[in-house]
Amino acid sequence: MSKYKVVLTGTTWPEAYEKLLEQCEVKVWEGPGPLPRDQLLDWLADAEGLFNVGHVKVDEELLDAAPNLRVIAQSSVGYDNIDVEACTRKGVPFGNTPGVLVEATADLTFGLLLSAARRIHEGWELVKAGQWRTVYGTDLYGKTLGVVGLGDIGSAVARRAKACGMNIIYHNRTRRPNDEQEGATYVSFDELLTTSDCIVCLVPLSNHSRGMFSKEQFNKMKPTAYFVNASRGPVVDTQALYDALQQNKIAYAALDVTDPEPIPADHPLLSLSNILITPHIGSATYETRNSMANLAAENLLAGLSGKPLPTCVNQSVNYK
Ligand SMILES: NC(=O)C1=CN([C@@H]2O[C@H](COP(=O)(O)OP(=O)(O)OC[C@H]3O[C@@H](n4cnc5c(N)ncnc54)[C@H](OP(=O)(O)O)[C@@H]3O)[C@@H](O)[C@H]2O)C=CC1
Numbered sequence: 001m002s003k004y005k006v007v008l009t010g011t012t013w014p015e016a017y018e019k020l021l022e023q024c025e026v027k028v029w030e031g032p033g034p035l036p037r038d039q040l041l042d043w044l045a046d047a048e049g050l051f052n053v054g055h056v057k058v059d060e061e062l063l064d065a066a067p068n069l070r071v072i073a074q075s076s077v078g079y080d081n082i083d084v085e086a087c088t089r090k091g092v093p094f095g096n097t098p099g100v101l102v103e104a105t106a107d108l109t110f111g112l113l114l115s116a117a118r119r120i121h122e123g124w125e126l127v128k129a130g131q132w133r134t135v136y137g138t139d140l141y142g143k144t145l146g147v148v149g150l151g152d153i154g155s156a157v158a159r160r161a162k163a164c165g166m167n168i169i170y171h172n173r174t175r176r177p178n179d180e181q182e183g184a185t186y187v188s189f190d191e192l193l194t195t196s197d198c199i200v201c202l203v204p205l206s207n208h209s210r211g212m213f214s215k216e217q218f219n220k221m222k223p224t225a226y227f228v229n230a231s232r233g234p235v236v237d238t239q240a241l242y243d244a245l246q247q248n249k250i251a252y253a254a255l256d257v258t259d260p261e262p263i264p265a266d267h268p269l270l271s272l273s274n275i276l277i278t279p280h281i282g283s284a285t286y287e288t289r290n291s292m293a294n295l296a297a298e299n300l301l302a303g304l305s306g307k308p309l310p311t312c313v314n315q316s317v318n319y320k
């Protein structure tokens with residue numbers, strides 16, 4: 001039996017890769033650096049499947065260059081790099097990896113808040129510098145956490161916060177009765193901004209959410225507010241965040257995602273003392289990244305054989 005022709009935009013985890021190799025002839029980009037666009041388009045000329053690990057941009061141009069494409073699978077839950085409508089127009093199902101990364105990403109997001117609130121990272125830097133002294137933070141217990149984008153991950157963050165004695169408020173475009181039964185209170189975006197002690201942002205990046213945290217929003221926050229962004233960098237206006245931190249309009253920010261990403265070492269944000277940044281590692285545990293790769297491989301192999309993708313974003317073109 002001839003094998004499916006697949007393009008893999010970067011290396012993936014061994015278990016998933018083995019599964020692909022059983023049924024596919026794989027062109028894999030092993031670097032150095034990201035897969036050049038020309039090379040990708042050239043490889044896609046006869047490809048039936050695209051396994052996107054490097055978050056390459058999928059648009060009309062790419063789809064036109066891949067006339068035989070039957071499925072796109074990506075090992076992430078966010079898909080702001082994918083023109084889903086263009087995929088649907090071409091009849092190409094697209095699968096992401098929801099669910100499997102929820103707990104790991106919630107751990108990291110809440111960990112950022114905890115580290116910022118209690119200055120864990122600053123304490124460690126002091127100890128390494130031979131300075132054994134007290135660094136003061138703030139209590140989370142009894143404080144109000146506002147979650148913007150209370151979906152799978154936001155809800156898991158809320159559970160952690162509740163276990164630490166925080167009150168939970170949230171804002172989405174639609175309400176979540178189950179989370180409300182668990183104690184989360186729905187509020188308007190403005191009320192969340194003005195009343196939260198800590199704000200966690202977990203909205204997908206879209207035309208609705210791009211720049212939703214800008215000067216106006218930071219001005220509405222409490223001067224003691226802690227702001228955590230673990231969604232996508234461009235949801236936040238970076239200059240406005242810099243100004244808010246530099247002018248102490250808010251107390252502290254902790255980011256797992258930045259705009260630009262990666263953030264250059266000489267970026268002004270890094271010169272501030274009231275910020276903590278990690279390099280987009282929300283889902284980066286061995287177990288979770290392995291599960292994400294396996295789910296992406298399942299989506300890809302299902303699509304190649306004309307079966308429904310287990311986690312398809314554009315259901316209208318999923319296989320029946
Ligand atoms: N840092 C990291 O490593 C990781 C980051 N992520 C990021 O986290 C995001 C969320 O993931 P996940 O929880 O699985 O996604 P979900 O789709 O489960 O949740 C997203 C929530 O955001 C809400 N939302 C969407 N748009 C808006 C808006 N404009 N204003 C207010 N609320 C909005 C949605 O509700 P409604 O549509 O009703 O508004 C939904 O409840 C991903 O898209 C990704 O960008 C994910 C994994 C790892």
Ligand SMILES: O=CC(=O)O
Nearest residue numbers: 075076077078283
């Ligand atoms: O940022 C990671 C994702 O899965 O989305």
